[in-house]
Amino acid sequence: MSLLIFTTVLGAAFLHALWNGLVRVGASRVHVMMILSGVQGLIGLAVAFAYPFPEAKVWPWLVASGIIHSAYKTLLTYAYEHGDLSRVYPLARGTAPLIVLCASATLLGETPTTPEVIGLCLLGLGILLLAGGVFSNGESRRLLPYAFGAAAATAGYSMVDGMGARVAGEAGGFVGWLFVIDGLIFAAVMLGLRGTASVPRDRNVWLIGSLAAAASYTSYAIVVWAMTKAPIALVAGLRETSIVFGVLIGWFVFREKMTRSKLISIGLIVAGVVVTRL
DSSP states (O other), X not given: OOHHHHHHHHHHHHHHHHHHHHHHHSSXXXXXXXXXXXXXXXXXXXXXXXXXXXXXXXXXXXXXHHHHHHHHHHHHHHHHHHSOHHHHHHHHHHHHHHHHHHHHHHHSOOOOOHXXXXXXXXXXXXHHHHHHHHHHTTOOTTHHHHHHHHHHHHHXXXXXXXXXXXXXXXXXXXXXXXXXXXXXXXXXXHHHHHGGGGSOOOHHXXXXXXXXXXXXXXXXXXXXXXXXXXXXXXHHHHHTTHXXXXXXXXXXXXXXXXXXXXXXXXXXXXXXXXXXXX
16 A cells, blocks of 8 residues: 555545534534535535436445435434544444444355454454443443444445445446435435424534535545555555544544543454454
8 A cells, every 4th residue: 555545545534533523513413414414415416427327227226325324324413412422433433344244244154254353352342342331431321322323324335335336337426426315315304303403504503514524525535546546455444543533533622531441442443443454
């Protein structure tokens, strides 16, 4: 992996943690996520027009991916309403690789390698410790199902996006239309759940949401580009350093409580992700 790819993927990891932090900044997580999804959709539409219109065989993948992405954003939004960035983000990001590896072994019959088994054990232990900290520190337990649900959705869209882009034959147009569909579905879901109260009106929230959308889209584009230039496993593993950035943002920016057990559990999650990518 060249130095250019290495530094850009690290930048993408930081941007991913940053947009999650921006969602955490807003007084209303729903409002920020609504703007993020809408702006992403507009960016996606502009990008999509630069590519040929998707064939009929691609649309089932696009719709499925859009639904899963919307579920991910909905669950993540609710998770941040009940928990800190340094608790929710590592659970959501760290659990996803564990789900993917288990699903591959169970559904596809793929035998895990020795590093993957070791990584699974580290991931599992770290996740258990981090989730257990919710009970010992008196935090809201309602964050757990939302965080784990967001992780499951992450694992789902990761597999669907990869397969869908292969069916489409290119990633750029696929990702563009994906964000258009995702934005429409997420807006419909939030309006259904919270009505007009989900519509943002504050100017500062619009600024935060737009910045989050730009960071999110740029991060996704960098990772897709890097995977065409370097081994996918190396890029995916390096991208998970976003967990570290997320924890640091929660700690230094939001002054979230950082206990020894939280640091140990997050260290185990990061180590587990890295080992499974070896």
